[in-house]
Amino acid sequence: MDDFDSRKRKKPLDRKTALLKAADYCAYQERSQQEVRDKLYGYGLHRDEVEETIYELITQGYINEERFAKAYAGGKFRMKGWGKRKILQGLKQHRISEYCVKKGMLEIDSDDYFNTIIKHLEKKRPSIKTDSQYILKGKLTQHLIAKGFEMDLIQEAIKQVLSEEN
Template sequence: MQQTKKTYTVQEATKKLEHYCAYQERCHKEVVQKLTDMYMIPEAIDVIVVHLLQHNFLNEERFAKTFVSGKFKFKNWGRRRLTFELKKKDISKVNINQALATISEGEYIDFFNDLAEKRANLLREPNKFKKKKKFTDYFLYRGWEPHLVYDKANELIK
């Protein structure tokens, strides 16, 4: 039995993508990938993306700000990881910088300090060198700046 792939008219695909974008902020790359997966031709993809931009379903600046705010608050990511993940999504440098600017320096440092203290108290490792390694690995993986991480590790783990 041959599997037939579902085909969409431009109107159907547009409606589907409006819902896709309304449900959650999306970046251009995700939208284009979704349309490609729906077997849309490049001309149709261009038409639909332009429609989504004109009707404000798709807004890269808004996406970047929402992404940064969410990943910072809920996944505890630092600036380096946020920048890296946004670059992977082909977000422009301007939008990345604007999004990162929504986190004030004071808020960033306070958040890091609270997080670091909680993390240091959670680690149950008698060997202080292994404990420092676990502590630094945790924060470096999440994209916090190395100078912050190492200074804090030396301050909290003695």
């Protein structure tokens, strides 16, 4: 460790102060247990202190995994236009339980979901300059896979959008 690292590190917080800071952190926006756990370790708390603090935050209602999953899934879909696969991957990175993941995914309406795919296609289509239908379909598919959408819905949406063009 060089001098810069040692100057940057602050002395660890006591558990009471860390609890107050973590409560403020959770009050600002929905947080997963994992995000809070990482923050608490960053404050210099040890494993037992971190788990006790997490437990207190849950019992006080600051952390709720189901509420987080719903906010995350709904937000990423509505604000960023992500597909279910990408949202699912994000929830798994937050170590959300399977039950809460399912609850979160219910926030996405299937009609809105398909319409979002269509909007992505209509927005992307003009930027692809090619006369080949094969290349066009490939690039549109690639774009939607990167957004996290499922292949069967991608194919159905591409078929619909391209048939409207002709």
